[in-house]
Amino acid sequence: MKSDIWYRNPWVWLIITFPMLAVIGGIATIIITNQNQPDMVIDDYYKKGKAINQELTLYNNAKELGISLSLKIDEQRIEIKSPQTYTALKVNVVHSTLADQDFSLVLTPNGKGTLSSSVDSIMAGKWQIIIAPMDNAWKIRKDIALPNSTWIAL
Numbered sequence: 001m002k003s004d005i006w007y008r009n010p011w012v013w014l015i016i017t018f019p020m021l022a023v024i025g026g027i028a029t030i031i032i033t034n035q036n037q038p039d040m041v042i043d044d045y046y047k048k049g050k051a052i053n054q055e056l057t058l059y060n061n062a063k064e065l066g067i068s069l070s071l072k073i074d075e076q077r078i079e080i081k082s083p084q085t086y087t088a089l090k091v092n093v094v095h096s097t098l099a100d101q102d103f104s105l106v107l108t109p110n111g112k113g114t115l116s117s118s119v120d121s122i123m124a125g126k127w128q129i130i131i132a133p134m135d136n137a138w139k140i141r142k143d144i145a146l147p148n149s150t151w152i153a154l
Contacts, residue, residue, distance in 0.1 A: 061139075
């Protein structure tokens with residue numbers, strides 16, 4: 001009876017390969033999921049739930065006051081035009097899935113009769129625009145898809 005050395009037998013390597021691939025795949029999956037955790041939208045759901053009614057009154061205030069705004073987002077500029085005059089408006093730009101892309105701006109009047117501010121860059125996708133005056137008397141919210149360089153009624 002001839003005895004072969006175990007590592008020269010191809011069946012041994014076939015039996016070892018598949019479990020090792022499963023272990024390597026499991027480790028890779030754990031590493032990938034730990035590095036790409038989903039963003040938590042809000043931490044305290046109870047406080048946020050209580051604040052919803054206050055925010056709804058701000059949105060209703062905008063309707064009652066007849067606030068009408070138009071928004072234009074170019075490559076690196078956000079502009080708002082309105083029949084009313086404002087010293088400044090706060091704008092929150094919120095990405096629908098990527099919290100690290102969210103940013104806030106204060107738009108001020110320019111020479112063209114609109115309120116504007118420059119931005120670094122806005123990537124394509126679905127965004128939520130929230131506009132409020134400096135005294136937070138009202139709010140307007142609109143979901144938009146970018147790129148879009150036309151005037152959007154809010």
